[in-house]
Amino acid sequence: MDKGTYASNPWYERHFPEGRYRKIADDINNVQNYESELQDIDQIVHFAAESHVDNSIRDSYSFLISNVVGTQRLLEFARRHDIRFHQISTDEVFGSLDPEGDDLFTADRCYDPRNPYSATKASADFLAKSYANTYGMRITISNCSNNYGNHQHPEKLIPKTIINAFHSRKIPVYGNGGQIRDWIHVRDHNDAVDYIIDRGKPGSVYLIGARNQKRNIDTVKMILSVMHRDENLIEYVSDRPGHDRRYAMDPSTTESLGWKPRIKFEDGLRETVDHYVKNMKIYEGMLG
Numbered sequence: 001m002d003k004g005t006y007a008s009n010p011w012y013e014r015h016f017p018e019g020r021y022r023k024i025a026d027d028i029n030n031v032q033n034y035e036s037e038l039q040d041i042d043q044i045v046h047f048a049a050e051s052h053v054d055n056s057i058r059d060s061y062s063f064l065i066s067n068v069v070g071t072q073r074l075l076e077f078a079r080r081h082d083i084r085f086h087q088i089s090t091d092e093v094f095g096s097l098d099p100e101g102d103d104l105f106t107a108d109r110c111y112d113p114r115n116p117y118s119a120t121k122a123s124a125d126f127l128a129k130s131y132a133n134t135y136g137m138r139i140t141i142s143n144c145s146n147n148y149g150n151h152q153h154p155e156k157l158i159p160k161t162i163i164n165a166f167h168s169r170k171i172p173v174y175g176n177g178g179q180i181r182d183w184i185h186v187r188d189h190n191d192a193v194d195y196i197i198d199r200g201k202p203g204s205v206y207l208i209g210a211r212n213q214k215r216n217i218d219t220v221k222m223i224l225s226v227m228h229r230d231e232n233l234i235e236y237v238s239d240r241p242g243h244d245r246r247y248a249m250d251p252s253t254t255e256s257l258g259w260k261p262r263i264k265f266e267d268g269l270r271e272t273v274d275h276y277v278k279n280m281k282i283y284e285g286m287l288g
């Protein structure tokens with residue numbers, strides 16, 4: 001099910017193998033209208049969400065409806081039909097780490113969401129945990145670090161930087177660019193989810209990350225270097241309110257299932273730059 005918000009990328013669906021998927025173009029809040037179509041499914045993997053932090057700071061209402069109420073609707077559906085459920089979540093629910101420190105988020109860390117987006121994801125995770133506990137449902141949760149890769153909406157840091165660099169436009173960087181993110185390629189994230197679905201223990205939480213912490217400014221500089229652009233394109237802009245300083249995952253729970261990330265950041269970044277440059281017109285269109 002995909003409601004097709006501005007962030008969805010229907011163009012990507014040309015990669016889906018013919019006959020092996022069926023899309024319901026609707027809101028997850030309407031899942032109860034599809035009892036007969038969905039009666040044979042044995043798993044729900046719940047990715048759908050409003051995901052852009054800046055939008056949630058401007059107006060969090062749609063985040064509550066999709067991320068919290070929508071998750072409740074899917075959990076209810078899963079409960080009625082005894083369907084295994086996997087909740088996709090984020091490292092942002094854990095809050096922020098000291099940028100000078102070397103500690104990592106672990107699965108037993110207390111939640112400390114610091115923006116409306118992460119507060120709704122945290123709420124959804126708590127709902128999932130409560131359904132596992134209250135109804136004994138087969139539920140797993142994964143919290144993943146920052147994703148990058150082809151087909152991401154150009155509002156996000158890496159594609160936005162590529163597009164601006166391509167046109168030699170100024171590249172806005174929040175604050176001093178010292179925020180640290182733990183980047184993982186989206187294919188590695190999805191592989192990890194497959195491992196968890198196949199081998200994860202119901203009731204457990206799995207952390208996913210590629211042990212790849214980078215300061216935002218260094219990520220931007222890497223992109224500029226791959227694209228042979230000058231660093232004087234960088235423009236420091238006022239920081240986002242409540243901007244978390246460092247995210248860093250301890251992915252050993254997922255690694256213990258046999259998973260490990262396969263894509264090196266440098267290689268994934270080059271592939272991503274190529275993809276956006278080749279399809280520049282499409283992505284610029286998405287920026288409106």
Ligand SMILES: NC(=O)c1ccc[n+]([C@@H]2O[C@H](COP(=O)([O-])OP(=O)(O)OC[C@H]3O[C@@H](n4cnc5c(N)ncnc54)[C@H](O)[C@@H]3O)[C@@H](O)[C@H]2O)c1
Nearest residue numbers: 002003004005007008027028047048049051066089146147
């Ligand atoms: N992108 C990341 O770095 C990252 C990291 C960790 C976790 N996650 C999680 O992964 C999931 C996917 O993130 P993304 O970056 O692909 O987000 P995205 O915003 O790029 O895409 C979200 C998709 O969900 C759909 N959607 C939104 N609300 C819906 C609703 N009510 N009903 C049906 N469909 C709806 C949109 O149409 C879109 O296709 C989210 O749950 C997010 O919290 C993302």
